[in-house]
Amino acid sequence: MSAVLLGAFVTGLALIAAPRLARARWVLRSPSLAIFAWQMTCAAALVSATLIGLTTTLHWDTTHSLMCRAWQLCLDALQGAHGRAAQLAAVLGAALLAGLTARLAFGAWQVAGAERRRRRSLQAVLRLAGSRVPALDATVVPADHPAAFLVPGGHTDVVVTSAAVRQLAPDELQAVMAHERAHATGRHYWLLRTVRLAHSAFPWIPMFSTALHQVHRLVELRADDVAVRSSTPLALARALVTLAEGGARPATGNPILLAADGGDTAERLDRLLRPPAPLPATGVRVAVVAAALLPLVPVAMAVAGRYASIG
Template sequence: MTTAVGLLAFAAVMAVLAPRALGAGWSARSPRLALAAWLAASAGVLVSVVLAGLTLLVPATAVSQGLAAILDACAMTIAGVYRSPGQLAAVLTGVALTAGTLLRLGWVAVGDMRRTRRERHRLHAAIATGARTEPSLGAAVLDSDRPAAFCLPGRRRSVVVTTAALDALTGDELAAVLAHERAHLRGRHHLAAGAVRTLERAFPGVPLFTQGRAEVERLVELLADDAAARRVDRVEVASALVTLAGMRAPAAALPAAQGAGAFRVTRLLRPGAPLGLLARLSAGFAVVAVVTGPVALAAWPLADAVASGLCLLPGADWV
């Protein structure tokens, strides 16, 4: 019971307090690291809840009937650490936590994947019918009086620009937009954005998941901006965002000017200093710890049993 309580406490603290630390200004200075931190924190909460349920199920395992005697001592040692007075209540709680969390997440994830697949299939069909491929751009050109540029991920991934965007953008601005969209495809940013959207839908009201969706969507745009700025002058990237500001693109796509507010433009024109080595190492350690920490906490009874010598196979000796 103590282990389960510790895991649930960890999940609660992460779900409420992590957004405050991850939403600080440092994320714009290192968007890749910040993206990893948001995803790791979300995974850490899920892992903690699932493992909490599994630890409550350990006492229900039949360990004294039909198992070899050499394993019986090991299993009883582990169960003794996990055992609590209200064993039946603990088992039911464990089932609810583990099965409920996984089933809810799986149900929403499958629904999201189906909707996204249908939308992308429809968009690909529409583009194949109404757009023309422009080899010199490496993109599909769609006739429209609205300036827009976006990419469609998936097996038939593509970059799409409208004729109005071609008329509105200069050569360098267009190169920046194309580099931005290709960075989205190359980095598979749709996977990160889709994962946090699913978490928000599956578990509404959890601060980490609610704020995480908005932050991850913002961070992947910053990553694509930085990729474009490495190929084209930062001023041209900022100018392209201003030109395409207010553009509308399909929900299943990743548009270049999505969330292109004053912050993204200012960041390009006046970039902040990158994080120092110590800050990057500290953040990297935290990213690893929030995922491995719950696993280590859940596994310590097993480690304790192994250390006691009760889990050794016949004839085995520690060196």
């Protein structure tokens, strides 16, 4: 029964919660909260899938409530001790667990390997073509199009093209640098990496591809919010237009870069020029607690289901 309820819960997350979160307008008022909500939604889905596998594979000894007396006892359903139907369910649960573990391990290996290779080749190019400019605290590379981006990794580096230095006014360049540094200090690369891992492991699940797209969009909004604390929305907006008109987007096709003109430029411009009111602090705190509890919901469902079956 637990597995059925957990299946309904994860289906609700994928078909109802995730699409609603993707369409929600409040995310524009608190991108940080929305990023956290996406991460907790993905975590809750993965926890649910794991628990579906566990609850169908393992058989808990009724005389020892939630604890197994021994692994032998836990796994007796797999050996057919509770009939053919229970054995089939246990085999399916074990297959789900094995598949889930293998896909996550494969996804982590794929993401880490691809990012390491791209970062190394980028850093090699930057060492050859770029020159460090201490006044900007950035590496400047010669190029005809204006662009700025962050190369994350062990040593994060802001890279700006010579065209951007030429074409952007001093306050615009400062706003762009503040945006890129906000990506670095906010560890946006790591936030993206967690959803990229889920997407890489399960690319056929729409919820994870939506989560990756949305978190990418939201980290740009969050970096804008931080940047305008030390510059002005108008300077950042003007810089965004210059970068977008430059026509070259180094982040395109390269998942490890966080470009200054990443995300939805029209949406960012509109938000900079007509900033929405932030969400009330109390509401944000309540929502953070609710989101943090989301991955615990399937755990509570599995425990409650186990108690019900014992009772």
